[in-house]
Amino acid sequence: MDFRVEKVLPNGLGRVGTIRTAHGEIKTPAFMAVGTQGHVRFLSAEDLRGIGAQAMLSNGFHLRRRSHEIAEAGGLAEWKPTESFSSEHDVDSSRRHGRVASSSSVVTSGDSRKENSVGLRPDNLSAEPWRGPTLTDSGGFQVMSLGSGLGKVVSMEKERGVVNTAHKERLAQVREEGVSFIDPFDHEPEFIGPEESMQIQCRIGADIHMAFDELTSLADTYEYNIEAMERTERWALRSLREHIKHRDDLGYRQNLYGVLQGGRWEDLRRQTARNLAKMEVDGIGFDGFGLGGAFLKEDLGEILRWCNEELPMDKPRHLLGLSHPDDILIGAEMGADTFDCVAPMREARHGKIYTRDGNYNLRKMADSGEVLEPGCDCATCRAGWTRGSLRALWRSGDTEKKQKYYNLASTHNLRFIVRLTEEVRQAMLDDNFAEYKCEFLARYYAGR
RNA sequence: GCUGGAAUAGCGCAGAGGGCAACCGCAGCAGGCUGUAAACCUGCCGUCCAUAUGGACUUCCUAGGUUCGAAUCCUAGUUCCAGCA
Numbered sequence: 001m002d003f004r005v006e007k008v009l010p011n012g013l014g015r016v017g018t019i020r021t022a023h024g025e026i027k028t029p030a031f032m033a034v035g036t037q038g039h040v041r042f043l044s045a046e047d048l049r050g051i052g053a054q055a056m057l058s059n060g061f062h063l064r065r066r067s068h069e070i071a072e073a074g075g076l077a078e079w080k081p082t083e084s085f086s087s088e089h090d091v092d093s094s095r096r097h098g099r100v101a102s103s104s105s106v107v108t109s110g111d112s113r114k115e116n117s118v119g120l121r122p123d124n125l126s127a128e129p130w131r132g133p134t135l136t137d138s139g140g141f142q143v144m145s146l147g148s149g150l151g152k153v154v155s156m157e158k159e160r161g162v163v164n165t166a167h168k169e170r171l172a173q174v175r176e177e178g179v180s181f182i183d184p185f186d187h188e189p190e191f192i193g194p195e196e197s198m199q200i201q202c203r204i205g206a207d208i209h210m211a212f213d214e215l216t217s218l219a220d221t222y223e224y225n226i227e228a229m230e231r232t233e234r235w236a237l238r239s240l241r242e243h244i245k246h247r248d249d250l251g252y253r254q255n256l257y258g259v260l261q262g263g264r265w266e267d268l269r270r271q272t273a274r275n276l277a278k279m280e281v282d283g284i285g286f287d288g289f290g291l292g293g294a295f296l297k298e299d300l301g302e303i304l305r306w307c308n309e310e311l312p313m314d315k316p317r318h319l320l321g322l323s324h325p326d327d328i329l330i331g332a333e334m335g336a337d338t339f340d341c342v343a344p345m346r347e348a349r350h351g352k353i354y355t356r357d358g359n360y361n362l363r364k365m366a367d368s369g370e371v372l373e374p375g376c377d378c379a380t381c382r383a384g385w386t387r388g389s390l391r392a393l394w395r396s397g398d399t400e401k402k403q404k405y406y407n408l409a410s411t412h413n414l415r416f417i418v419r420l421t422e423e424v425r426q427a428m429l430d431d432n433f434a435e436y437k438c439e440f441l442a443r444y445y446a447g448r
Numbered sequence: 449g450c451u452g453g454a455a456u457a458g459c460g461c462a463g464a465g466g467g468c469a470a471c472c473g474c475a476g477c478a479g480g481c482u483g484u485a486a487a488c489c490u491g492c493c494g495u496c497c498a499u500a501u502g503g504a505c506u507u508c509c510u511a512g513g514u515u516c517g518a519a520u521c522c523u524a525g526u527u528c529c530a531g532c533a
Contacts, residue, residue, distance in 0.1 A: 034484070036483095036484055037484090041484085041487090042467080042487085059483080059484080062484085135483095137483045138483090139482090140483075141483045142483095142484095142485095144483095145483095145484080145485080146485075151485090153480075153481060153482095154482060154488095155480085155481080155482080156482070171485085180522085183485095184485040185485070198499080206530060210483075213483095213484080259483090275476060287455070290483080292483070294482095295482095298474080318483085319483090320482095320483040321482055321483035322482050322483085324482065328480075339480050340482095340483060341483080342480070342481090342482070342483085342484050342486085342491090343482045344482095345484090345486085346481065346482085346484070346486060347481065347482090349484080349486080349487055350480085350481065350487085350488065350489090352480095352481085361479095363476095363477090364477095388490095394487085395475085397474080399487090402487060403487080405487085
């Protein structure tokens with residue numbers, strides 16, 4: 001993988017660089033937009049480019065049944081998602097809201113309860129493919145989110161007592177060979193191991209793939225983290241072996257990152273970093289590394305330091321799944337090059353708007369005539385959309401208006417995070433990262 | 449004018465003699481969301497006291513009544529809707 005480091009922070013960890021892929025460059029530090037199903041929800045490829053997103057992260061688990069179709073199209077970058085998604089929302093909302101029809105024999109026409117799951121449409125889909133750099137996750141996150149973390153929020157808060165989901169209730173069960181899933185949408189049983197994940201990812205054909213790993217939860221013990229980490233390393237070797245067989249199948253070079261686990265323990269983190277850094281099959285090692293795990297906020301910087309002090313400087317590192325501004329700042333400082341996260345888009349959909357002066361909830365902005373964030377360079381703010389008018393779209397009950405809201409709000413939050421990484425990069429180049437970080441955080445968290 | 453039907457918390461609706469201060473949705477209020485089972489989730493949402501378990505009070509159009517007990521049954525009234533004149 002072509003990765004050039006252009007500048008290193010005085011701490012010897014954080015850096016500015018450029019990753020070159022078959023579908024374009026990524027100037028790091030960079031945030032990748034999450035488009036799990038092959039497109040970012042409610043944002044078109046054109047929107048993404050306008051936002052300045054340099055890469056898109058999708059998920060092999062969610063796209064596994066369409067991988068052949070994607071390969072036919074020439075790979076993820078050239079694939080245009082069509083409407084035949086698993087109708088996630090219909091299945092989901094009928095399960096969650098589904099109830100036996102009222103026992104009354106009279107069916108009233110205005111019973112809105114039964115119409116709840118009706119009228120939902122697929123996300124707005126792009127008129128054209130993304131065509132830029134892409135990354136796919138292996139499905140490793142789903143080992144946790146459908147397994148021990150089923151029904152839980154993946155949180156970095158310490159206080160709430162985190163307890164793992166009981167084994168028999170899980171939709172994912174881990175064995176040495178791989179993981180047996182129950183598909184959360186259609187409830188079909190399925191198996192994915194490292195080989196399957198690599199085959200799927202190589203058909204999807206993203207520029208960067210993740211080795212199949214097991215993410216532990218904050219509730220797991222030291223002993224279990226050793227077990228999961230060692231298994232993740234064995235899976236990493238199997239992933240590498242399988243990846244090498246298929247990495248050129250679509251006519252361009254695909255790259256594989258090995259994923260570090262090890263929870264919050266220094267010995268585990270350093271050990272797995274060293275093991276993965278020297279892991280090879282036929283003289284071929286990983287092209288980069290994924291920094292994985294569930295972190296307590298206060299531990300993040302130190303854990304990343306342990307990992308990155310052991311990893312080679314000349315290979316890129318992707319911090320998996322984090323994007324709150326403080327996480328990005330500490331991540332970049334400690335040597336993470338790329339980031340991804342669902343939070344900017346999901347929180348936008350849920351009404352949380354990011355600004356330099358902290359976040360606010362659009363629910364409380366019914367009467368506001370201000371733009372989302374004065375001075376913001378995102379398309380939504382430049383077009384002059386006010387908080388009140390966006391709130392009205394969001395709460396309208398009209399599907400098309402809501403979709404418009406999701407598009408406009410996602411645009412703003414995503415641009416906010418992308419801009420943050422652009423500024424971090426520039427600050428590093430200008431030798432004032434420390435001041436930039438300090439000022440940004442002081443202002444962002446001033447209200448606390 | 450006659451004949452049916454309906455009146456339930458801010459709104460839309462459930463409930464058809466005791467588990468009812470009353471389901472659910474919307475609206476409202478307060479939180480949450482980090483490699484997406486997330487256009488979602490949690491809590492509150494008659495009034496008053498209590499951090500809370502809880503307690504007190506006033507409720508299902510109005511007024512009477514039946515009953516140990518009524519949002520639910522009966523009578524009358526009021527208003528609204530539909531059909532017929």
